[in-house]
Amino acid sequence: MRRAVLLALTLSFALVAAPVAADTLNRILDSGEIRLGHRTDAVPLSYVDGAGQPQGYSVMICRALTARLADALGMEKLTPVWVPLDAQSRFDAVAEGRVDLHCGAATITLSRRERVDFSIPTFIDGTAVLLAGEGDTAFEDLDGKRLGVRGETTTEEILRNSLKAAGLEAEVITFSTFRDGVAAMAKGDLDAFFGDQLQLFGLAISGDLPDSLRISDDTLTVEKHGLVLQRGDSDFRLAVDRGLSALYQDGDMARIFRNTMPDIEAGAALRMLFILAPEVF
Known part of the structure; x- marks a missing residue:
């Protein structure tokens, strides 16, 4: 039954000529869990509060994304399993399959894409x-x-x-x-x-x-952030990107920003991202 749901999901996510392996989606369906890596010290994007619970902009995006994935997969419940990571271990954890997504502060670069993959952009920093x-x-x-x-x-x-x-x-x-x-x-x-x-x-x-x-008032760079996932799992990346696109389209991304960073004003680049990021369904 779960495989049938996965097949229907894959067909609905994209019109493809041939099926592509979707190991992460299969594992999520079988286990009922999604393993989410998070940072402990990247305030206000990804950190832990006084009770040791993951908080921040990227963390809240992953919480909302988990609900979207559960709906798309036809699951009554999808449990997030939070895994603390640091700047040194985050990409290894994704590449080695210890987490399904890294919900932190990760700049999208070509050199990093040699080891891992990224979702559509979720934030712009410098x-x-x-x-x-x-x-x-x-x-x-x-x-x-x-x-x-x-x-x-x-x-x-x-x-x-x-x-x-x-x-x-x-x-x-x-x-x-x-x-x-x-x-x-x-x-x-x-x-x-x-x-x-x-x-x-x-x-x-x-x-x-x-x-x-x-x-300093000025920034030296403009950097796009994204959620980090394993390379080669195109079905899972498509599911993640569709979920994020829906969050952008419904205004949830902008609301998450306002709720997690009420004292910070979004810059021009980030405001444009909230408008332009949604992919065409």
């Missing part, structure tokens, strides 16, 4: 700089300085490439967590800390950003 003191600081002013960044992230890669392109010499110090980097800035161990603008704003709004530090 790299900003955390600085001490007042006044404007140009990128060239960071020559010879101590610069912090979270390790094994696109932000680290962007920082190193930008320094090389500008012909600047600086000491790049990597941190395992975002908060560790901010703490180093507060102690004066760094001259600047590079990170996702939204996460920096999240710290400021929550009161966890020291008053002595300020966030």
